[in-house]
Amino acid sequence: MTSRKNQTTEQRMAAVGDYETVLPFQAVGVEPFIPGNEVTEIRQVLQRLAATHAVVFLMERWFEELRELVDELNDTLPVSIIPIPDQRGSWGVGVRNIKKSVEQAVGMDIFSVQS
Known part of the structure; x- marks a missing residue:
């Protein structure tokens, strides 16, 4: 059994x-x-956190700007990087990611299937 601290x-x-x-x-x-707001600084923070955290919520705007890095980190490290809307509202990035993941797992876009 893992201790609470771990x-x-x-x-x-x-x-x-x-x-x-x-x-x-x-x-x-x-x-x-x-x-x-410098992409280099955001990239460094994201890389550091991805190595030490299980979940990293990242503002959608930056999630889109750093999409290749986000995909690489999600694929190579045990981290989930999740887009979150900023104060200006959602860009729809989170919903698109969920649809993409489900489509890859199921083999089709079940969200657009009509009954």
């Missing part, structure tokens, strides 16, 4: 984005990270 370490979660987007996550125990 479970906490293994299941760390982080939220990466601007202040208004990630601050609410702190209320539920998710570590907020607010890098600058």
Whole structure:
């Protein structure tokens, strides 16, 4: 049986984005990270967190900008990088990702199937 301390370490979660987007996550125990708007800095923070956290919530705008890196990290490390909308609203990235994942697993887009 794994100790409680080890479970906490293994299941760390982080939220990466601007202040208004990630601050609410702190209320539920998710570590907020607010890098600058430079792609290089965001990339470095994401790579570091992907190696140490089980789940990383990433602002949709940055998720789209760093799509190749996100896919690589999701494929090579035991991390789930999940897009979250910012204060301006959703870009639909999360829904598209779910549809894509389900289509790959099932072999068809079950969300567009009409009864």
